[in-house]
Amino acid sequence: MSVAVEELSTHGRAALERASRDPLHRLPQGFVAATASAAIKKPGRQDMAIVVCPDGAAAAGMFTRNLVCAAPVQLSKRHLVMTRGHAHAILINSGCANAATGAEGMSRAIECVEAVARELDVAAEAILVNSTGVIGVQLPVERMLDQIPGLMQRLVDGPLLPFASAIMTTDTYPKTAAIEIEHEGRRAIVSGVAKGAGMIHPDMSPPQATMISAIFTDADVEPRALQTMLGDAIDQSFHRISIDGDTSTNDSVFALASGKAGAFPEAKVAAAMRAVARELALLVVRDGEGFERGIEVKVTGAKTKADALTVAKTIASSLLVRCAVTGGDPNWGRILAAAGRAGVALDIADLTLTVGGVDLFRDGAPADTPLPDRERVFREPLVAIHLDLGQGHASDEFFSCGLTESYVRLNADYTT
Amino acid sequence: MSVAVEELSTHGRAALERASRDPLHRLPQGFVAATASAAIKKPGRQDMAIVVCPDGAAAAGMFTRNLVCAAPVQLSKRHLVMTRGHAHAILINSGCANAATGAEGMSRAIECVEAVARELDVAAEAILVNSTGVIGVQLPVERMLDQIPGLMQRLVDGPLLPFASAIMTTDTYPKTAAIEIEHEGRRAIVSGVAKGAGMIHPDMSPPQATMISAIFTDADVEPRALQTMLGDAIDQSFHRISIDGDTSTNDSVFALASGKAGAFPEAKVAAAMRAVARELALLVVRDGEGFERGIEVKVTGAKTKADALTVAKTIASSLLVRCAVTGGDPNWGRILAAAGRAGVALDIADLTLTVGGVDLFRDGAPADTPLPDRERVFREPLVAIHLDLGQGHASDEFFSCGLTESYVRLNADYTT
Numbered sequence: 001m002s003v004a005v006e007e008l009s010t011h012g013r014a015a016l017e018r019a020s021r022d023p024l025h026r027l028p029q030g031f032v033a034a035t036a037s038a039a040i041k042k043p044g045r046q047d048m049a050i051v052v053c054p055d056g057a058a059a060a061g062m063f064t065r066n067l068v069c070a071a072p073v074q075l076s077k078r079h080l081v082m083t084r085g086h087a088h089a090i091l092i093n094s095g096c097a098n099a100a101t102g103a104e105g106m107s108r109a110i111e112c113v114e115a116v117a118r119e120l121d122v123a124a125e126a127i128l129v130n131s132t133g134v135i136g137v138q139l140p141v142e143r144m145l146d147q148i149p150g151l152m153q154r155l156v157d158g159p160l161l162p163f164a165s166a167i168m169t170t171d172t173y174p175k176t177a178a179i180e181i182e183h184e185g186r187r188a189i190v191s192g193v194a195k196g197a198g199m200i201h202p203d204m205s206p207p208q209a210t211m212i213s214a215i216f217t218d219a220d221v222e223p224r225a226l227q228t229m230l231g232d233a234i235d236q237s238f239h240r241i242s243i244d245g246d247t248s249t250n251d252s253v254f255a256l257a258s259g260k261a262g263a264f265p266e267a268k269v270a271a272a273m274r275a276v277a278r279e280l281a282l283l284v285v286r287d288g289e290g291f292e293r294g295i296e297v298k299v300t301g302a303k304t305k306a307d308a309l310t311v312a313k314t315i316a317s318s319l320l321v322r323c324a325v326t327g328g329d330p331n332w333g334r335i336l337a338a339a340g341r342a343g344v345a346l347d348i349a350d351l352t353l354t355v356g357g358v359d360l361f362r363d364g365a366p367a368d369t370p371l372p373d374r375e376r377v378f379r380e381p382l383v384a385i386h387l388d389l390g391q392g393h394a395s396d397e398f399f400s401c402g403l404t405e406s407y408v409r410l411n412a413d414y415t416t
Numbered sequence: 417m418s419v420a421v422e423e424l425s426t427h428g429r430a431a432l433e434r435a436s437r438d439p440l441h442r443l444p445q446g447f448v449a450a451t452a453s454a455a456i457k458k459p460g461r462q463d464m465a466i467v468v469c470p471d472g473a474a475a476a477g478m479f480t481r482n483l484v485c486a487a488p489v490q491l492s493k494r495h496l497v498m499t500r501g502h503a504h505a506i507l508i509n510s511g512c513a514n515a516a517t518g519a520e521g522m523s524r525a526i527e528c529v530e531a532v533a534r535e536l537d538v539a540a541e542a543i544l545v546n547s548t549g550v551i552g553v554q555l556p557v558e559r560m561l562d563q564i565p566g567l568m569q570r571l572v573d574g575p576l577l578p579f580a581s582a583i584m585t586t587d588t589y590p591k592t593a594a595i596e597i598e599h600e601g602r603r604a605i606v607s608g609v610a611k612g613a614g615m616i617h618p619d620m621s622p623p624q625a626t627m628i629s630a631i632f633t634d635a636d637v638e639p640r641a642l643q644t645m646l647g648d649a650i651d652q653s654f655h656r657i658s659i660d661g662d663t664s665t666n667d668s669v670f671a672l673a674s675g676k677a678g679a680f681p682e683a684k685v686a687a688a689m690r691a692v693a694r695e696l697a698l699l700v701v702r703d704g705e706g707f708e709r710g711i712e713v714k715v716t717g718a719k720t721k722a723d724a725l726t727v728a729k730t731i732a733s734s735l736l737v738r739c740a741v742t743g744g745d746p747n748w749g750r751i752l753a754a755a756g757r758a759g760v761a762l763d764i765a766d767l768t769l770t771v772g773g774v775d776l777f778r779d780g781a782p783a784d785t786p787l788p789d790r791e792r793v794f795r796e797p798l799v800a801i802h803l804d805l806g807q808g809h810a811s812d813e814f815f816s817c818g819l820t821e822s823y824v825r826l827n828a829d830y831t832t
């Protein structure tokens with residue numbers, strides 16, 4: 001663990017506590033995992049992680065729509081198609097994204113995958129893979145290959161924590177989530193890990209998202225059903241968050257179902273997967289680079305859900321709104337200005353804006369809420385913006401965080 | 417002048433020098449102007465400015481497409497329609513945007529306009545008006561009305577500088593530009609002023625852009641031709657810049673033609689207007705809040721000009737690209753990642769990326785340019801990004817600036 005507990009935010013401490021102590025935050029039956037250090041970016045840091053399902057698992061994936069799509073993402077997409085949704089392992093490294101690395105990058109990704117396949121005595125296409133870190137730099141494939149035999153010898157079941165920690169980049173804490181489901185006296189776990197703090201604006205589609213997440217269950221789920229569940233879960237979670245609007249070259253969410261706990265009603269598994277994905281997505285946004293204060297935008301009274309989402313996303317992504325939140329500055333005019341440029345037809349006279357439940361704009365004019373009340377709600381740990389468009393009955397929500405000086409500092413000096 | 421010369425950037429000093437000394441940076445024949453202080457935000461600061469064309473002028477305007485459109489912008493649009501493109505004056509205040517202020521905001525804007533109209537003995541619709549500053553706060557209309565008679569008594573021809581200074585908000589220097597045109601021995605001036613440093617992502621349409629600009633000429637131009645010229649000029653200038661992606665509630669560009677210098681070939685006036693608008697737009701982006709380093713993105717080899725513009729705008733607006741530029745960090749992968757999410761079909765294998773003329777990505781793979789050369793081009797005052805899509809012959813360009821800690825600091829504490 002490379003995390004200094006004393007430097008963590010409240011969110012970070014709670015997340016680390018759960019990852020360390022909550023007995024549910026573990027690999028479900030049928031999965032084992034290990035981590036290693038290949039000194040990809042920093043010597044000594046755990047930067048390779050593998051999860052293995054020795055008897056195979058139903059597999060699904062959601063991958064970035066960014067057309068500059070990393071080699072490992074291309075490879076994983078291809079493998080899921082070839083196997084029609086089955087996998088024996090997921091190999092992930094941090095420190096290097098293996099994106100924009102050309103044919104050489106692809107052949108290095110393939111070398112890693114083939115080494116794992118040989119160790120497991122399965123076909124290469126049974127291995128899923130992803131990388132996260134700097135773009136445009138080649139993987140140190142020799143050092144990685146050297147670590148693979150050791151990884152295989154150390155495979156163990158147990159907590160998700162080591163895996164969640166090894167895939168971190170600028171994350172300040174490991175992200176894990178888990179839910180137990182029950183059916184006819186039998187129990188199964190849906191648990192997952194995620195990483196991501198910058199270049200976060202997931203936009204993924206099925207076998208075709210540097211947020212990386214993996215969700216595991218020992219429930220028995222067919223590959224096609226697993227893909228549908230995963231798509232629905234992502235749409236209500238990772239597709240509702242943004243840290244900087246920059247959709248990554250490597251975003252991926254994998255789902256693996258080992259089947260070891262037997263069959264469960266699909267609705268139960270799907271609900272658990274939605275809940276786990278949502279918790280992981282919120283963990284990601286609360287660990288956004290330079291995080292100081294969260295933003296929740298709820299848009300109601302829209303004609304369509306798509307309109308509500310567009311307005312919510314535009315407000316949550318506005319640099320000026322995000323700066324105001326950082327400053328705890330009740331400059332709510334920026335919220336209306338963002339709504340007005342979202343590309344959704346609206347009439348300012350119909351808008352009602354509250355933040356933290358306090359009236360700011362109503363009946364076409366500024367509300368006369370006293371300044372101290374306005375200031376208070378902009379200084380909460382989570383600034384809860386609610387805009388009603390006054391047009392219909394559709395609603396949606398979106399999550400982001402204040403834009404801070406530390407975000408800029410961190411990203412002005414990331415590679416060098 | 418509230419500008420401390422010693423604190424200005426090189427750009428700022430040059431701009432101030434030209435505004436102060438260049439004899440062309442003046443009001444053309446037929447225009448007079450004055451400024452006043454109504455203590456709208458800070459006591460003592462010149463925060464009201466008026467330009468008057470005593471004999472009337474052909475008038476055109478481009479106004480924000482933001483649906484949360486300020487009262488003065490709505491009023492100016494209406495006036496231009498009523499007069500079919502004529503005006504006697506433009507009144508502008510800084511310190512308060514009069515946006516999201518409801519019916520009360522509109523009636524205060526009308527009170528100011530009517531006071532000016534009475535002084536000039538013209539119809540109210542002959543007065544154009546705009547405001548810039550904080551959103552959601554009512555105009556201190558009494559203090560403003562008190563200043564109008566004095567403004568009218570101080571009207572003088574001469575330099576654009578006082579007018580350009582009075583409309584500044586977070587700008588660090590006044591923005592003026594001018595070109596002289598000649599035809600058959602006669603001369604006319606096309607000159608203009610602009611303000612804007614934050615909430616800059618102009619998206620304007622004809623009589624329907626807190627960037628404010630006004631362009632003046634003594635050439636004789638019919639209103640309809642003036643509107644067409646202005647639209648073309650804005651499309652190639654203010655619509656090619658972004659500081660933060662936040663399209664304002666108050667963006668407006670006005671053009672006034674007094675006709676005092678007689679008729680000129682339209683192409684000459686149009687070319688001069690394009691050049692003046694472009695210079696003003698570049699002055700705005702170089703004075704972007706927290707400006708340290710400029711970004712120029714040129715996209716070539718696109719199938720269509722629209723594709724080229726979309727990719728250029730996405731790269732120039734990417735927070736991660738903008739942070740890398742601030743850090744002088746050659747993290748060029750972020751440029752490709754931004755291109756990949758722009759929504760334009762592209763194949764990474766066809767892309768060629770240079771920055772400052774130095775190869776970074778070519779033939780589907782990273783170029784082996786030495787690190788010192790890569791670092792050098794990311795540390796120039798203007799980082800010149802050139803991405804060729806390898807698809808066709810269309811090209812376009814877009815301008816922005818590095819995202820800095822000072823931008824965040826400034827905008828985290830703007831109203832309070």
